[in-house]
Amino acid sequence: MICAYGELCITFLICLHFRGTRTCLSSEMATLEDESLTSQSCIPLFASEGIDITANKDKGVCKIVKSHGTEGDRPMIGDKVYVHYTGKLLNGKKFDSSYDRKEPFVFNVGKGQVIKAWDIGVCSMQKGEVCLLLCKPEYGYGSAGSPPKVPPNSTLLFEVELLSFRGEELTEDGGILRRIKVKGEGYNNPNEGATVHVHLEGRCDGCLFEKRDVTFVVGESEDKSIPLGVDRAMEKMQKGECCLLYLKPKYGYGKEGKPEYNIGPNAELLYEVTLKDFQKAKESWEMDLNDKLDQAVLVKQKGTHYFKAGRYHHAIIQYQRIISWLEMECGVGKEQQQAIQAILLVAHLNLALCYLRLREYSQTVENCNKVMELDSENEKALYRRGEARLLQNEFSLALVDFQQVLQVNPSNRAARCQIAACQRKMREHHERDKKIYANMFQRFAEHDAKVWCII
Numbered sequence: 001m002i003c004a005y006g007e008l009c010i011t012f013l014i015c016l017h018f019r020g021t022r023t024c025l026s027s028e029m030a031t032l033e034d035e036s037l038t039s040q041s042c043i044p045l046f047a048s049e050g051i052d053i054t055a056n057k058d059k060g061v062c063k064i065v066k067s068h069g070t071e072g073d074r075p076m077i078g079d080k081v082y083v084h085y086t087g088k089l090l091n092g093k094k095f096d097s098s099y100d101r102k103e104p105f106v107f108n109v110g111k112g113q114v115i116k117a118w119d120i121g122v123c124s125m126q127k128g129e130v131c132l133l134l135c136k137p138e139y140g141y142g143s144a145g146s147p148p149k150v151p152p153n154s155t156l157l158f159e160v161e162l163l164s165f166r167g168e169e170l171t172e173d174g175g176i177l178r179r180i181k182v183k184g185e186g187y188n189n190p191n192e193g194a195t196v197h198v199h200l201e202g203r204c205d206g207c208l209f210e211k212r213d214v215t216f217v218v219g220e221s222e223d224k225s226i227p228l229g230v231d232r233a234m235e236k237m238q239k240g241e242c243c244l245l246y247l248k249p250k251y252g253y254g255k256e257g258k259p260e261y262n263i264g265p266n267a268e269l270l271y272e273v274t275l276k277d278f279q280k281a282k283e284s285w286e287m288d289l290n291d292k293l294d295q296a297v298l299v300k301q302k303g304t305h306y307f308k309a310g311r312y313h314h315a316i317i318q319y320q321r322i323i324s325w326l327e328m329e330c331g332v333g334k335e336q337q338q339a340i341q342a343i344l345l346v347a348h349l350n351l352a353l354c355y356l357r358l359r360e361y362s363q364t365v366e367n368c369n370k371v372m373e374l375d376s377e378n379e380k381a382l383y384r385r386g387e388a389r390l391l392q393n394e395f396s397l398a399l400v401d402f403q404q405v406l407q408v409n410p411s412n413r414a415a416r417c418q419i420a421a422c423q424r425k426m427r428e429h430h431e432r433d434k435k436i437y438a439n440m441f442q443r444f445a446e447h448d449a450k451v452w453c454i455i
């Protein structure tokens with residue numbers, strides 16, 4: 001390990017410039033802070049304390065622990081990690097530091113977002129650990145360097161502190177966290193409609209409730225009683241990958257739970273999933289228009305089946321597939337154009353209703369607007385948009401929508417009832433505002449009276 005670095009003794013002198021030595025260092029290692037450290041003593045020190053942490057033991061990344069972290073997990077591939085660090089060249093010159101920016105550096109480890117040495121080094125650390133990483137050029141910035149601060153073929157020294165880490169968020173709402181135990185092969189992922197062969201192990205509160213090999217179609221996991229979160233993770237996985245999925249109730253078994261597994265309502269789940277193999281479905285560009293129209297009819301039927309069963313998230317997946325296939329299609333001739341518009345209109349209408357059931361009102365409005373781009377007087381779109389706006393307390397906009405419904409269909413009794421509801425809500429809101437402002441002005445008057453009394 002030592003012979004690999006001609007200037008290794010300089011590396012130890014660089015340590016003098018790093019932050020104070022942690023208590024876990026041996027008494028011999030503590031002499032890294034000693035100004036009188038000689039070049040002769042550097043080499044045996046590093047030989048005794050340094051660890052080669054590369055997989056093929058080529059001494060490309062060597063590590064010295066300055067302060068041990070808390071016992072427990074280490075970061076896995078894809079985890080979001082929070083670190084502080086200082087980086088120096090072998091001549092002692094600092095080229096970068098998160099401390100100077102006064103905020104931690106955040107990245108997903110093992111994803112190639114940073115130099116190779118960091119992906120290797122940070123995965124070897126525990127929370128709270130502080131270590132030194134000595135990195136050969138091929139594990140750093142290589143022959144190109146990182147101008148202007150890092151010259152070509154530079155060996156680098158980093159001090160890294162792992163502050164915290166957590167799983168990779170696969171959804172915007174943080175409902176699915178993934179931690180990769182074994183990295184998969186290549187760069188291909190299953191797509192919507194792909195057939196996947198997986199091994200599943202599901203746990204709730206630490207208890208194993210299922211363990212099985214199963215084959216299912218991505219987007220249709222409900223047919224095999226597989227949680228939505230496992231289904232949604234498939235498109236992020238590669239063949240051979242083994243990962244842990246932490247699922248919030250929305251992506252597990254929800255409010256209903258799973259009585260046959262003794263899982264109660266709103267339970268969080270942990271699944272270990274291995275993607276053994278998969279066969280991709282045809283991509284949109286591989287299908288002609290007739291194929292897309294034929295498949296759209298079948299997928300709409302599947303979506304309607306899920307909707308009637310109350311599986312709104314699964315229904316949304318199906319309707320969104322239709323839109324992804326057809327929204328950019330123009331068709332040849334009037335008949336094809338009408339067929340495309342008809343199926344798109346139904347898909348957006350059904351999406352609006354799904355989102356309404358899920359109380360995602362902005363998505364309801366968005367899909368109703370899409371319907372009205374195709375049919376500006378669509379009665380269902382106007383009514384559903386009005387419902388969403390009423391539930392968002394946008395009473396004036398909702399009132400306009402319901403009035404438009406009556407213009408399209410004067411006999412729509414539900415719209416008349418909703419107009420009355422909007423007017424009642426507007427009056428209640430107005431009365432509440434009056435009381436709020438009256439109380440506010442009363443307090444101002446009382447305050448002013450006190451001020452004048454003091455004067």
